[in-house]
């Protein structure tokens with residue numbers, strides 16, 4: 237039935253549901269479970285969920301490590317939720333904000349038996365909704381009937397798992413001329429993903445030759461650096477220096493990718509900043525929150541460049557992962573153009589950590 241939402245469209249709905257605290261139904265391998273993001277869970281919903289059965293808390297192995305909980309499933313841990321546990325207990329396990337003030341949260345008992353695929357999908361969904369990567373999972377006997385009865389989004393795992401890995405196709409919505417400080421000959425293109433996710437922007441300077449390597453920059457959104465002039469990172473100066481170099485050369489493309497906080501979203505980045513004020517570095521802070529160092533999908537940048545007609549780039553970056561990803565997406569990187577600007581007393585530690593732990597080139 238062509239009017240029914242596709243699996244990708246249902247995933248987008250599911251992200252909205254999770255952000256509101258509404259459970260979704262995940263089903264696969266003859267099992268089904270209600271899944272809700274801990275960050276948005278209310279006491280009323282928790283009570284209603286517990287009336288349906290025993291709950292398990294799915295956390296990433298990164299978060300479990302800080303909590304000293306066993307992660308029998310490799311990349312994640314399934315924590316048994318005691319009968320007396322309330323929303324505050326669950327939140328404290330999901331959110332590291334008070335870890336140092338209240339380090340003893342256990343003893344935590346992890347589930348060892350049975351598959352973790354529904355839990356894994358729940359965590360992936362919470363991450364993609366830019367919520368803390370923690371999901372409450374309540375097994376139910378008949379997921380499809382329950383979803384129909386309660387009007388919940390129903391997600392079959394065999395379709396969801398591959399869809400979560402796919403890059404949603406993007407298309408250009410519109411473009412317009414934009415004279416800028418860096419160049420009079422600017423044009424902003426808006427690209428929209430078909431899955432209803434965040435739009436991304438391409439800022440084209442001049443009229444770059446599609447047959448020659450283009451001076452290109454993949455810039456990830458940084459509200460604090462780009463807009464507020466934060467001294468904690470180098471994003472704002474990098475943004476302006478990249479545009480200035482394109483202006484001087486007369487041609488280039490800067491992609492402004494809405495992947496705030498290396499893909500974890502602004503709220504989680506601010507949580508990471510609070511942890512950094514407690515003494516953790518940029519990588520440790522991500523891990524304590526349950527994220528990997530870098531959750532960005534650089535395929536988006538390669539896809540947009542290709543759609544604009546480019547096949548080779550001179551890439552402005554210090555990040556070797558961006559170079560590797562461009563190449564693996566079929567874009568030839570003929571040159572890495574270093575972009576070292578904006579060093580401050582406040583970001584020296586941040587830049588040193590990126591060089592030491594994330595392989596950034598100096």
Ligand SMILES: Nc1nc2c(ncn2[C@@H]2O[C@H](COP(=O)(O)OP(=O)(O)OP(=O)(O)O)[C@@H](O)[C@H]2O)c(=O)[nH]1
Pocket residue numbers: 454455456457458459469471474495496497498499500505508509518522552553554555558590596
């Ligand atoms: N999670 C997290 N994100 C941060 C932090 N500081 C900056 N960011 C984000 O990191 C991203 C910076 O991206 P880029 O400018 O592409 O930096 P990069 O990966 O170092 O690569 P190049 O600048 O190309 O060398 C932006 O999305 C920022 O919002 C932090 O401490 N934690």
Ligand SMILES: [Zn+2]
Pocket residue numbers: 458460461462469470471472
């Ligand atoms: Zn920044």
